[in-house]
Amino acid sequence: MRIADGVVTRPAGPSSPTVHAYLRHLRAAGLTCVPEPIGLSGGVETLRLLEGESGGDGWYHQHTDEGLASAARLLRTVHDAGKDWVPPGDATWGAPPVDGPDLVHSHGDVGPWNVVWRDRQAVGLIDWDYLHPGPRLDDVAYALRWFVPLRSDALALEWHHFPAVPDRRSRIAVFCEAYGDLPDFDVVEVVTARMEATRVLMAELARRGQEPQRTWVDEGALDREAAEIAWIRGHAADFA
Incomplete structure (x- = not known):
């Protein structure tokens, strides 16, 4: 996993497209407590970083x-x-x-x-x-x-x-x-x-x-x- 400029880049898996679809649903419902998916390409997923400690x-x-x-x-x-x-x-x-x-x-x-x-x-x-x-x-x-x-x-x-x-x-x-x-x-x-x-x-x-x-x-x-x-x-x- 890599974090740069507020973006998280991590390996994608078979379920990543489904996860991104779900996260988009939650974000569209007004939730800011889950990551905003950015994209999937070449076995890599990118998401907007949620600021804080984890x-x-x-x-x-x-x-x-x-x-x-x-x-x-x-x-x-x-x-x-x-x-x-x-x-x-x-x-x-x-x-x-x-x-x-x-x-x-x-x-x-x-x-x-x-x-x-x-x-x-x-x-x-x-x-x-x-x-x-x-x-x-x-x-x-x-x-x-x-x-x-x-x-x-x-x-x-x-x-x-x-x-x-x-x-x-x-x-x-x-x-x-x-x-x-x-x-x-x-x-x-x-x-x-x-x-x-x-x-x-x-x-x-x-x-x-x-x-x-x-x-x-x-x-x-x-x-x-x-x-x-x-x-x-x-x-x-x-x-x-």
């Missing part, structure tokens, strides 16, 4: 309840604005479509690193490589894993850089309330089911030789994911 810098902005809630509201805004989009007949999805209730066009990788932040507020959602139709709750479940986070104390401190172990039950409530109008659901079941699906997709992409998934799998990612799923199920009482 990637590794994103972890710190969502430590506060305010930052966490702003990310939930951003996700809800995007879901609602894109719900009426009619994809092209030749749409190619970045992840397999998932059937279920209350379908939206799922981002598929909603974590603090793919949010653009300014002053501890979520202002953008980027990197739509896994765009696919799926239940609204799928993206919420994925986000809960990474934003709360539903991970061990050691990972919360060392990987997510929290100054102290966060109150996970409270952060689940903050995110869900800010997103709004969610049905009652079992957090552990919904989150681990989403993790299982992500693990299956990672294995399939690695089998096809796609990077970085092939390297992740070679380095033991599937076993680590299985261990994290087991950790969540073993600590279910902490999240109820």
